[in-house]
Amino acid sequence: MALPLLYTTVIGSYSMPEWLKRAKNDYLQRRVSRHDLDEMHDAVRKSSIKDQEVAGVDVISDGELQRDNMIDYFAERLPGVQIDLGSKRFYYDYYDSVVRSKLATGSLGLVEEARLLRRFTDRGTKVTISGPHTLVKRIQNQHYASEEAFALDLARVMNLELRELARAGVTDLQIDEPYYSGFPEDLPWAVRAINAMVDSVDARLTLHICYGNRYGKPSWEGSYRYLFPTIAEAKVHAISLEFARRGDEDLQLFDQFRLPFALGLGVIDVKSHDVESAGVVADRIRRALEILPAERLIINPDCGLVHLPRDVAFMKLCAMVDGTRLVRQEVTR
Amino acid sequence: MIVHFNYGLQTAHKRLDGSRESIADLTGRVAASLATLLQHGEVDARTLSTLRIHLDWIQYRANFRDPVIVRRAIDAEGRTLPLAEIAIDVRQVDADRLVSLLADAQKTLRGRPAGGGENRPLVLDEFRPLRDTIVWRFGRLYRERLADWEAAFGAGCDARPEEGTSDVDHPREVADSVGDFWTLLRDLEAHGRLPPEIYVLHVGVASAARARRWLDTFKALEEQYGSEYYSRLKVLLGVHSQGALDAAPSAMGPHGPIASVVPLDPMNPVRTLSFLRFKVLYVHLANVYTHLPFDELVRRDDRVYVVEARPYVSAATALHLAKEFGVAETELPALVQRVLLAGPDGFEDRGKGMAFWRCVWSALRLEERFRAIDHGEDGHVPAGLTLEHLDDLLEAAPHDIRFQISRGAAESLANTLPLLHPRGYLQAQDIFVSALDEYRQGFRGPGKLDGAVAAWVNGALLRAVAVRAGYDVHFAPFRYRADSKATILYTTQRD
Numbered sequence: 001m002a003l004p005l006l007y008t009t010v011i012g013s014y015s016m017p018e019w020l021k022r023a024k025n026d027y028l029q030r031r032v033s034r035h036d037l038d039e040m041h042d043a044v045r046k047s048s049i050k051d052q053e054v055a056g057v058d059v060i061s062d063g064e065l066q067r068d069n070m071i072d073y074f075a076e077r078l079p080g081v082q083i084d085l086g087s088k089r090f091y092y093d094y095y096d097s098v099v100r101s102k103l104a105t106g107s108l109g110l111v112e113e114a115r116l117l118r119r120f121t122d123r124g125t126k127v128t129i130s131g132p133h134t135l136v137k138r139i140q141n142q143h144y145a146s147e148e149a150f151a152l153d154l155a156r157v158m159n160l161e162l163r164e165l166a167r168a169g170v171t172d173l174q175i176d177e178p179y180y181s182g183f184p185e186d187l188p189w190a191v192r193a194i195n196a197m198v199d200s201v202d203a204r205l206t207l208h209i210c211y212g213n214r215y216g217k218p219s220w221e222g223s224y225r226y227l228f229p230t231i232a233e234a235k236v237h238a239i240s241l242e243f244a245r246r247g248d249e250d251l252q253l254f255d256q257f258r259l260p261f262a263l264g265l266g267v268i269d270v271k272s273h274d275v276e277s278a279g280v281v282a283d284r285i286r287r288a289l290e291i292l293p294a295e296r297l298i299i300n301p302d303c304g305l306v307h308l309p310r311d312v313a314f315m316k317l318c319a320m321v322d323g324t325r326l327v328r329q330e331v332t333r
Numbered sequence: 334m335i336v337h338f339n340y341g342l343q344t345a346h347k348r349l350d351g352s353r354e355s356i357a358d359l360t361g362r363v364a365a366s367l368a369t370l371l372q373h374g375e376v377d378a379r380t381l382s383t384l385r386i387h388l389d390w391i392q393y394r395a396n397f398r399d400p401v402i403v404r405r406a407i408d409a410e411g412r413t414l415p416l417a418e419i420a421i422d423v424r425q426v427d428a429d430r431l432v433s434l435l436a437d438a439q440k441t442l443r444g445r446p447a448g449g450g451e452n453r454p455l456v457l458d459e460f461r462p463l464r465d466t467i468v469w470r471f472g473r474l475y476r477e478r479l480a481d482w483e484a485a486f487g488a489g490c491d492a493r494p495e496e497g498t499s500d501v502d503h504p505r506e507v508a509d510s511v512g513d514f515w516t517l518l519r520d521l522e523a524h525g526r527l528p529p530e531i532y533v534l535h536v537g538v539a540s541a542a543r544a545r546r547w548l549d550t551f552k553a554l555e556e557q558y559g560s561e562y563y564s565r566l567k568v569l570l571g572v573h574s575q576g577a578l579d580a581a582p583s584a585m586g587p588h589g590p591i592a593s594v595v596p597l598d599p600m601n602p603v604r605t606l607s608f609l610r611f612k613v614l615y616v617h618l619a620n621v622y623t624h625l626p627f628d629e630l631v632r633r634d635d636r637v638y639v640v641e642a643r644p645y646v647s648a649a650t651a652l653h654l655a656k657e658f659g660v661a662e663t664e665l666p667a668l669v670q671r672v673l674l675a676g677p678d679g680f681e682d683r684g685k686g687m688a689f690w691r692c693v694w695s696a697l698r699l700e701e702r703f704r705a706i707d708h709g710e711d712g713h714v715p716a717g718l719t720l721e722h723l724d725d726l727l728e729a730a731p732h733d734i735r736f737q738i739s740r741g742a743a744e745s746l747a748n749t750l751p752l753l754h755p756r757g758y759l760q761a762q763d764i765f766v767s768a769l770d771e772y773r774q775g776f777r778g779p780g781k782l783d784g785a786v787a788a789w790v791n792g793a794l795l796r797a798v799a800v801r802a803g804y805d806v807h808f809a810p811f812r813y814r815a816d817s818k819a820t821i822l823y824t825t826q827r828d
Contacts, residue, residue, distance in 0.1 A: 018719055018721065022721055090800075093828075094828065211755075212755070214803060214827075215801075215802060215803025215827065216802075216803070217611060217751070217753075217755070217802075217803055218611055218755050219755050220526070220755050221526070221528065221611065221612075221754060221755055222526060271610075271611075272610075
């Protein structure tokens with residue numbers, strides 16, 4: 001499917017309704033059955049897909065509302081990771097999880113989930129996966145000799161899943177690595193793990209690096225300067241970074257360093273309920289165009305929309321699409 | 334009849350008249366008085382079967398309660414429900430008058446208020462949820478006109494005691510606070526994450542005094558160990574009265590160049606300081622939450638009610654005020670509104686305006702009733718929470734309970750946390766209830782402190798607000814002064 005210049009996409013998650021949070025908590029308290037919760041998840045995923053389509057986003061996700069958080073969803077599925085199911089009462093908390101032996105090779109079940117997305121949209125489809133660095137920081141390691149060894153083995157298992165997703169027709173795959181910004185010293189081996197993970201995967205690949213969005217607030221502050229030049233070694237088609245909340249000072253880094261991939265430009269602040277106007281979005285894109293050509297820009301929010309109220313999330317997506325259209329007209333005129 | 338003891342019975346309490354009658358004796362008197370009334374046919378046996386007697390010990394010397402009050406319950410349409418309560422402040426009640434006071438209460442319960450029309454209290458406003466009663470407007474007036482109040486009546490609760498003896502700027506507490514902050518800065522620096530500008534926010538009545546001492550201590554530490562943090566500090570004093578705004582700059586002394594005074598709505602700091610979202614490393618609030626509006630909820634027999642209150646002054650006070658200020662009694666409610674709108678300047682003679690303000694405030698009482706909450710009604714739910722969160726709180730609460738929804742404090746917290754830097758933290762020094770059960774063990778307000786409303790703050794509620802924002806809150810007793818009731822709430826990041 002041909003995408004327009006400056007195509008728009010999401011980072012992954014869509015607004016989590018209060019009632020779903022409650023149902024997830026009730027599930028943990030055994031007051032809601034797995035079957036009922038799955039039905040709710042399906043319904044809310046379909047509605048997320050529809051919202052993104054109506055907003056006019058080019059490449060969409062399923063909203064990821066079936067995921068409690070970006071760790072547990074994968075920890076539960078990774079063969080060889082043991083989780084203590086009694087260790088959380090609030091859905092958004094993390095399970096206590098540990099790896100005590102080498103990870104087995106097996107499906108994470110994402111392909112089945114991607115089928116629902118593909119069945120309910122004819123837009124470009126995106127599936128996101130938490131990256132090995134992020135998972136290594138959250139899953140207790142009692143087996144591997146080092147974090148790097150653990151990350152590389154995670155990458156091996158996840159590589160198979162990414163290949164399957166690509167084979168199933170998912171057009172865009174994104175690896176989320178918010179923990180880079182908290183542990184910049186890990187970057188060399190973290191990028192090696194990314195490269196192992198994306199090896200021979202036939203899809204558009206994006207590496208998303210933000211400053212965290214846990215509870216709708218950043219986990220770290222600082223500059224993206226730490227990424228350079230190491231990040232240039234990542235074998236991906238794009239990296240997506242947050243600029244709307246933090247300001248676009250770091251855009252200069254793309255002038256200083258010639259990178260072989262595109263930039264996913266964060267133009268929507270997902271930590272504020274104030275809805276940007278299309279004009280503000282357009283200005284943000286125009287400033288990026290002073291540094292990078294339109295062919296190397298993808299337009300997206302700073303991060304997932306999970307912590308925003310649904311109406312706010314929807315209006316922000318609309319503003320993103322409208323603002324992008326304004327600039328697209330200028331560029332293609 | 335159910336008797337509720339709403340305070341600790343072990344402590345020997347000295348009543349306002351100086352007597353030390355034991356709780357057992359007093360309770361016996363209450364039971365005997367009711368039995369007497371029953372015997373004389375002055376109590377309806379049916380009423381007695383659903384009656385609840387509450388024995389309170391109101392520690393605030395000035396408060397909004399008469400010694401014996403009656404509470405009825407109504408449904409959402411205003412129809413009277415069977416629930417009825419008589420509450421007795423055992424600290425101030427004249428035990429020898431118990432029989433007659435309870436007889437009056439019984440008459441009121443049966444819809445036949447005691448005394449003739451000339452003894453009826455003068456009602457100043459209609460029934461409203463506590464959050465909307467005029468007591469908060471009095472409190473706001475007091476904060477805004479603190480200097481006028483102190484000039485006219487002397488300094489009170491907010492006055493500066495001897496240097497360094499206040500809980501707000503206690504030298505040892507401040508030293509510990511600076512030490513903790515210093516440790517954080519060292520850690521950030523060690524990891525190359527020290528921001529170029531180090532933002533600190535102090536909010537509260539005595540924020541300038543505390544900030545001054547805090548900065549003195551910080552500078553001394555810097556001189557002792559050598560660092561370059563001080564020059565990067567940007568200290569903000571959030572104040573909400575003109576007097577504090579005027580006085581704060583000079584109070585900062587040599588730290589003036591790094592300190593800024595900001596007029597701040599204590600309920601919504603992030604509105605004024607939105608440019609500091611996720612940038613402030615340390616927020617300290619002192620005695621802020623205690624003065625912010627709250628609601629009260631009551632659960633009896635599985636039904637939840639919101640407390641509504643109606644302000645009044647006694648008939649004798651109304652008569653006195655009318656004579657003293659040369660107006661008809663019927664004009665008094667309008668005169669009160671005028672003071673609340675324009676302050677003492679609403680009078681031609683400002684001095685008279687001040688006197689009227691204080692007289693009314695001093696005599697102000699609140700009549701209470703319980704209004705059953707309809708399913709789905711959410712007017713009592715504070716910002717930062719939903720009805721479901723409140724349900725969770727109630728689920729974990731004791732079955733039979735009356736507690737405060739510190740909505741002002743909750744809103745303030747919800748609107749302050751977004752200022753915090755990812756490694757930042759908030760401390761609030763105030764008087765907290767950390768678990769709901771504590772509401773059954775003592776009176777938690779409201780009381781009067783000078784011209785302001787004061788109450789304990791529902792820490793359990795703040796805990797729920799903070800969790801939603803990604804923080805845990807903890808409560809540490811103020812250990813720097815013996816007998817201090819203050820507690821320090823502090824936040825940590827949720828994982």
